[in-house]
Amino acid sequence: MRNGTIARQRVQTRLTGWMFISLAVLMICVFYFYPMIQALLLSFKTGTGEATHYTGLDNYKRLFSDKVFITALTNTCLYLLIQVPIMILLALFISVLLNDSKLRFKGFFRTAIFLPCVTSLVAYSVIFKYLFGVDGLVNLMLLKLHLVAEPIHWITDPFWAKITIIIAITWRWTGYNMIFYLSALQNIDQSIYEAARMDGASSTRQFWSITVPLLKPIILFTSITSTIGTLQLFDEVMNITKGGPGNATLxxxxxxxxxxxxxxxxxxxxxxxxxxxVVLIVLLSIIQFKAAGDK
Incomplete structure (x- = not known):
């Protein structure tokens, strides 16, 4: 009798739990998994509008001979390989500086660095477009400081256009990653650093031997999320360069x-x-997990 009561209580508990999450599960299935499945099925079709028909793997074969896709893939991988490491290191460096107990106005600096993350993507992209124009503020400052002899064509030159996109992404998302590192740093027991200082470890040695190993899970997390975000890069390219010049930033x-x-x-x-x-994200995530060495 008692066992039967306990069993009924367990069933009721499970049903109650499912009742709480059922709506969320339904919404995720309808608005997340269903579109993913439909997109996968659509990738095996060709045609316009509703007039589509199955063509098997023709679209996937087309990828390898599509020069525009290869250009877009090359550009995106270039952004990934250059921008993500710079952003991760910069965010880590800034978070360590802002975690210093002796630093004054820490709240102001944290807010200022995080503020770009909550800025409208379109608004900040348009501002960057004007800042890096031929007659923009950046060229004006470089000319006044005599760092360049003539204005740099940040938007219309293929090389400098890529640099502009990388600068824009780094400016926006460094503060976002900094918050994760800062939160993790504040959870590290300060007695560890005190013991290291007593043993004669320098600040640099403490950073590489204590801070980085303890932040390893957070570094892995931010690396993966930054990789995903960069592979999905759209707003900056669309609003600053429109993919130009000549698909150089597509x-x-x-x-x-x-x-x-x-x-x-x-x-x-x-x-x-x-x-x-999707394939790139999965492959790169697996590589990053393997490189981290953690289960």
Missing amino acids: SISQYIYNLSFKYTPDFGYAATVSYSI
């Missing part, structure tokens, strides 16, 4: 947009290109 996400809305609509191939991002 990202994969912007190419998906062009395939869907700018060129003759090809939603099947656009879905295929979208899944190339």
